Amino acid sequence: MPAGVTIAVDAMSGDHGAVVAVPASLSVLAGTPGLEILLVGRRAELEPLLQNAHGLDRCRIVEASEVVGMDERPQDALRRKKDSSMRVAVNLVKRGEAAACVSAGNTGALLATARFVLGMIPGIDRPAIVSAIPAAHGHTLMLDLGANPDCTSEHLLQFALMGSVLASDLHGSARPRVGLLNIGEEAIKGTAALREAHQRLAAAPVNYVGFVEGDDIFSGDVDVVVTDGFSGNVALKTMEGVARLITSIMREEFTRDALRKFGALMASPALNALKARLDPRAYNGASMVGLGGVVIKSHGGADEVAFANSVRVAMLEVQKGVPAQIARLLERASSVSGGTQPPAGQ
């Protein structure tokens, strides 16, 4: 970690607020010598959680008097809560006092706030939510996961460019394979926007491998899956639901009687390894890409381990300079036939 990197943590939002955000931040601080964290929120609530902590010399409270509710309408949060922990954290990024911010708050409010305060990278129309998803070869990046339910081919193309930058910069794929999510039936292959995006992607400066289906997210055949936010969110939630169902059936079957419990004990090394590899906490920290700054969304229900991971995602994006890398690829793309067309005035 280069010296002097500062991350703003919205320490009040999410289902658990400061009780998770503060210890998670402290644990990342302890393991990362070059890091400084600004804990944004009500001093009276945050200070008691900092008693006797290590690394306090690199941790500072920035006062914010309000908190955005998890069910609050994004526009209300944006207009009325100008001193919320979320807003103040994003403002710190805007003013250059922090290189990134992390929040477990209301996704819609965070998106609206970040977009309003930080603006977009020139050539990107809308922010997209992107996250790593466990897959056979390690993981796949998928975007958009819910910011944009309706997308044009231009949006999908922009998502592909951004996903490709993230996969190569953050995850070290040399020529990340980019797929466009579609459904299988030949006769009804996708919408007009998808078919158009398919053609434009083939001409774009990404390693486009064509249409993929829902099961390819996990197959290892692709590094980036591009989709609109509706399908992306459905896939993400479906994935969580299946994993939870399988976990609960396993628990049921492994505790049915004494013999089964003994079996679970004997199988515990394998079962624990399985659990660790599928632990959703390891994948916490979705990036809101396309913004003029690094904004990471933690799951609202994140625990300390999960929240700490989202802070690490923020650190990594800062180190790799993701927004600048995206801007650079966009310049290349706009000079290529079939590339993006940055709207006038941006």
Add this chain to the structure above:
Amino acid sequence: MPAGVTIAVDAMSGDHGAVVAVPASLSVLAGTPGLEILLVGRRAELEPLLQNAHGLDRCRIVEASEVVGMDERPQDALRRKKDSSMRVAVNLVKRGEAAACVSAGNTGALLATARFVLGMIPGIDRPAIVSAIPAAHGHTLMLDLGANPDCTSEHLLQFALMGSVLASDLHGSARPRVGLLNIGEEAIKGTAALREAHQRLAAAPVNYVGFVEGDDIFSGDVDVVVTDGFSGNVALKTMEGVARLITSIMREEFTRDALRKFGALMASPALNALKARLDPRAYNGASMVGLGGVVIKSHGGADEVAFANSVRVAMLEVQKGVPAQIARLLERASSVSGGTQPPAGQ
């Protein structure tokens, strides 16, 4: 099974063709005294598979000289392959010589053929693909799984009515809870069609519980999930992909070394129970609802066990008289404010 029920089996389609379809049909015949099966396909290929089989008195070959390819365009199959095993099987339903047909063939071709030959139930605009999905409370029915990528609120309403009939008639839910698939963010809650469908469903003669998300498919909080065919197919394939990934990680972790293998042995009663409960073969047999007859689509790659299940799904729908039940509910719905509006001329 009432005496004299006849099911037409397209015995040539699917990845494995007659080698799977014939023994699967014979095994269902053996266990179902009242059943008759018409095996549709090339006599020369089917006859050798019937040597020495039991139940041959209730099994007859119906000659069809052609086979629709798995990648053939539906319109081509419909126009040019009038003597395909698929087409002849559907024709048998049309002529009343079979009460239902089952095919593991090309989904698009089967949909197009069934719609052309059998027509739609009055008041239903489009056939939908519906299947049972494993869930915490047993299973959830989901539709559409891929027949209609774009849907209006009217289509979604019709899917809800059909799903409700299937859940109560086939699966014994007294007042099946129907949910409409959406994504979570308040500010961007779905498309215009979804919001409109949400309002119309509240006034329809179904037990509508509101919007649900991808994870609710598995949670047990809902019996029927209604969605457009794009999202439905993405969810279905995602589910298959996650299950396959978890299975492959389990296999890897349980075979890593001798100790792990021993653990797997000790845990095998629980692992086998888990496997059985999640066996996708038990869920094989998607129904194409809304058609003027019972048409069941088996997975193309189905093995004997899976294909046999799809024949059982066909039997069950015949016993319950699904198309007639749907027509009856539609009559009720059209007399209710907010119900369906059968297009003139149907």
